[in-house]
Amino acid sequence: MPELPEVETMVRGIRDKVLGTQIISVAKPPCRCRPLSIEPSLREIQRRSRGRTIVEVSRRAKRVILVLDSGDRFVIEPRMTGLMLLEDAPDSEHLRMEWTLKQSGRPRSLWFWDRRGLGTIRFWDAALAAERLGPRFLGPDALEISPDEWSARLQRTQRAIKVALLDQKLVAGIGNLYASEILHLARIHPELPSSRLKRRHIAALHDAVQDVLRTAIEYEGSTLSDGTYRNALNRNGQYQNAHRVYAREGETCPTCQRAMIRRIVQAQRSTFYCPQCQRRGTRRT
DNA sequence: ATTAATGTTCAGAA
């Protein structure tokens, strides 16, 4: 499920061990599953990355970025089930990429593990990365956008607010799970058209995004019942225990303690909300 | 045993 908090956790988990190391080699481990989507060819990536030093480990939206001293960079997109790992993976069957790094003279492996195999790895120079990670493709990071910017961007679409929050070009980093959590905390009905949000909605949304995403990062992300997501040391996240509505259909709302959490489908994906706390109308609280 | 559902993204259709 890597959304912003999970990807940030991956970055924090590997940064200290990876920063300043030299790349000895890059390889696709023998794995009987379908080939990893990479660009350009593995051969060219190997040629341009061998011997280079990793000078930055960062995140852009839901992507992990490894910047090399040449200015080239790996842009890793975990999509549904991808993980960056320094320790043992859940299984060896789905290891898709291995970086062998030289850390104070000794080799050390960094892995990209991905069960469903929808993740991608791109190797781009600085200019191409600036283009592909720029405003034409991705909106501002969800943790950095200001209330005014929220307002301007939400005004531009009639889609339901829950659907709009998943549009990475509008704002980058929020996924299906955190969209429900954020709207519940902000007390906004998920089907409210984005362009109809009032100033107080925007203020509440901005605060809820900050609150939910920052707390989720502190908890090292959410590990769902399928157990796929783990942090870089292969441990579970803990934020799932703090979920207010996600996957809690039928449970009592933690805010009002009265209504039952409801599940609806929007844009073919589950949305969870409290019909009591999150009203479409113009009323407050 | 089929079918539906799962966190994401993108191409192509409406």
Place this chain on the structure above:
DNA sequence: TTTCTGAACATTAA
């Protein structure tokens, strides 16, 4: 132009 649909894939729950 904007919005919607389905597909990519692997695995589990119903």
